[in-house]
Amino acid sequence: MLSRKAEDYLEAILNISSREGKGYARVKEIAKALNVKPSSVVEMARRLNGMGLVNYRKYEGITLTPKGEKVARVVKDRHETIRAFLEIIKVPPRIANKDACIMEHELEPETIEQLRSFVRFVRSAPDYPQWLQHFETFCKTGRHPCEGVDKGITMLLNEG
Amino acid sequence: MLSRKAEDYLEAILNISSREGKGYARVKEIAKALNVKPSSVVEMARRLNGMGLVNYRKYEGITLTPKGEKVARVVKDRHETIRAFLEIIKVPPRIANKDACIMEHELEPETIEQLRSFVRFVRSAPDYPQWLQHFETFCKTGRHPCEGVDKGITMLLNEG
DNA sequence: ACAATAAATTAGGTCTACCTATATAAAGTA
DNA sequence: TACTTTATATAGGTAGACCTAATTTATTGT
Numbered sequence: 001m002l003s004r005k006a007e008d009y010l011e012a013i014l015n016i017s018s019r020e021g022k023g024y025a026r027v028k029e030i031a032k033a034l035n036v037k038p039s040s041v042v043e044m045a046r047r048l049n050g051m052g053l054v055n056y057r058k059y060e061g062i063t064l065t066p067k068g069e070k071v072a073r074v075v076k077d078r079h080e081t082i083r084a085f086l087e088i089i090k091v092p093p094r095i096a097n098k099d100a101c102i103m104e105h106e107l108e109p110e111t112i113e114q115l116r117s118f119v120r121f122v123r124s125a126p127d128y129p130q131w132l133q134h135f136e137t138f139c140k141t142g143r144h145p146c147e148g149v150d151k152g153i154t155m156l157l158n159e160g
Numbered sequence: 161m162l163s164r165k166a167e168d169y170l171e172a173i174l175n176i177s178s179r180e181g182k183g184y185a186r187v188k189e190i191a192k193a194l195n196v197k198p199s200s201v202v203e204m205a206r207r208l209n210g211m212g213l214v215n216y217r218k219y220e221g222i223t224l225t226p227k228g229e230k231v232a233r234v235v236k237d238r239h240e241t242i243r244a245f246l247e248i249i250k251v252p253p254r255i256a257n258k259d260a261c262i263m264e265h266e267l268e269p270e271t272i273e274q275l276r277s278f279v280r281f282v283r284s285a286p287d288y289p290q291w292l293q294h295f296e297t298f299c300k301t302g303r304h305p306c307e308g309v310d311k312g313i314t315m316l317l318n319e320g
Numbered sequence: 321a322c323a324a325t326a327a328a329t330t331a332g333g334t335c336t337a338c339c340t341a342t343a344t345a346a347a348g349t350a
Numbered sequence: 351t352a353c354t355t356t357a358t359a360t361a362g363g364t365a366g367a368c369c370t371a372a373t374t375t376a377t378t379g380t
Contacts, residue, residue, distance in 0.1 A: 089278045
């Protein structure tokens with residue numbers, strides 16, 4: 001099985017090599033993206049090369065193999081889903097991105113799928129902006145803005 | 161800083177020693193709870209003891225120090241929040257619990273706080289069950305049940 | 321072209337968190 | 351009590367992921 005860290009490297013390589021269709025990533029760039037030293041990148045590059053996920057030869061850039069790219073895209077997609085969810089619940093963007101990195105590994109496919117559904121559900125809801133606004137109010141005041149409102153007619157309308 | 165694994169052990173010790181007010185946890189129980197071998201538990205018990213988070217002496221049960229209990233309660237609370245959220249978005253209970261274990265570490269306090277808010281928000285929403293039902297429909301059909309409904313009056317009522 | 325600089329690599333450690341196999345202590349039972 | 355079983359503990363080892371320091375290769379500016 002692929003470790004979380006290995007996934008992080010693959011994702012970083014995908015992101016870097018996608019920048020302006022460059023097609024490859026350099027040790028230094030990966031090190032910077034993941035906040036590790038170049039020597040750590042080299043070590044991982046070797047391992048990933050051994051697993052057939054990247055092409056790595058000394059002093060040449062690192063590229064994803066088709067197999068590696070497939071994995072990287074899955075990881076990136078999970079990342080995006082989680083980031084979107086975190087932003088919906090008003091986690092500041094920089095933190096959302098960071099925490100998506102942390103959450104994107106090891107969650108069961110079921111969980112990721114439900115997160116994905118949630119994001120789509122909220123985005124497609126006809127009252128999306130209102131929903132968000134209510135949530136924001138709730139975050140600030142601790143009270144739901146709809147409290148005490150007679151839902152009778154509302155529900156009839158919605159269910160209608 | 162405390163590693164994730166250390167947090168897992170503390171949480172397990174809290175859970176076990178809370179069972180019927182027993183007040184302590186045994187090596188074997190912790191090993192079972194965390195799916196590791198007793199020797200690993202002993203190793204961690206030593207470390208946690210060294211950090212002043214548990215009381216550990218050979219062949220005696222392991223107990224949390226006040227400091228350790230404080231940490232354990234924070235971890236457990238995070239766990240509960242995450243589990244609740246996962247269940248709200250319809251992740252099956254067993255998976256929700258498992259994935260909460262995975263997610264509960266290292267997330268920024270901001271993220272946990274927003275998750276907590278989200279859970280409270282949804283629970284306190286006057287139309288909580290309806291909201292859930294819509295989400296379930298969405299999961300099954302991929303379409304929002306409110307699509308095409310005129311929101312004019314509804315919004316007026318809600319904002320009123 | 322070639323010295324200076326930058327990037328990449330290697331060698332050799334560290335730390336965490338596991339493990340197996342073995343040894344010792346505690347508890348239970350004939 | 352002596353024997354067996356179960357629980358704990360220790361020794362020693364592995365693997366992942368990281369580091370620093372030293373070295374080698376590439377690149378660049380003059």
